Amino acid sequence: MAEQIFPGVYKKGEKLFTKGKNLEDWNHYKSKPAAAILNGLQNFPIKKGQIILYLGAAHGTTISHFSDIVSDRGLLYGVEVSNRVIPKLLEKIKKKKNIVPMLEDARFPENYGWIGKVDLIYEDIAQRDQVSILKRNKVFLKENGIIVIALKAKAIDSVREVKEIYKEAIKELNEDFEIIEAIDLEPYEHDHLFIVGKLK
Ligand SMILES: C[S@@+](CC[C@H](N)C(=O)[O-])C[C@H]1O[C@@H](n2cnc3c(N)ncnc32)[C@H](O)[C@@H]1O
Structure with a gap:
């Protein structure tokens, strides 16, 4: 039997799951929030009913699990800049009724200002200016x-030095956000820090 460790997140042995139609295997080597949970994340921020702006939707792996967690009471806007990736994203999320895929560059939020206010922004875009984009x-x-x-x-x-980069990024984020938690994703993802914060 899988045990519920956060609302909508289940664990059996070292494996995580979200609940869509069935329990869906949440692979911590392919999805950073799952890696963060296994590394001891205390403040899991994704919750039922939330409206989320997701930057860097890629092939739709992580956003699909978020879709299960926010349930049909929530909504996700999935921003992805690569038109090469979009067909795979659309295929992956075709049965998800709470994801709005958007071919947009997250550097230009004014182009999707119509989305209105959201509860949470998730960013995973591996760019040099990832902090300023957020x-x-x-x-x-x-x-x-x-x-x-x-x-x-x-x-x-x-x-x-990776630790130096983390320190600087946190300092920059701190200008606008209060940092709640930061978790290193080793050994599942190298040189990644998973940061949860709150608007000041
Ligand atoms: C590491 S992958 C994201 C993986 C995904 N979050 C997941 O866990 O399933 C990064 C993605 O960000 C996209 N990306 C990079 N720069 C972007 C930008 N400026 N705006 C929107 N998407 C961007 C890339 O095309 C790529 O698909």
């Missing part, structure tokens, strides 16, 4: 809104 999108957050970033140090700087 900050630019904070205009969508409701009061006390939550941010989650899967920070990829090597995308910011491929030569500098």
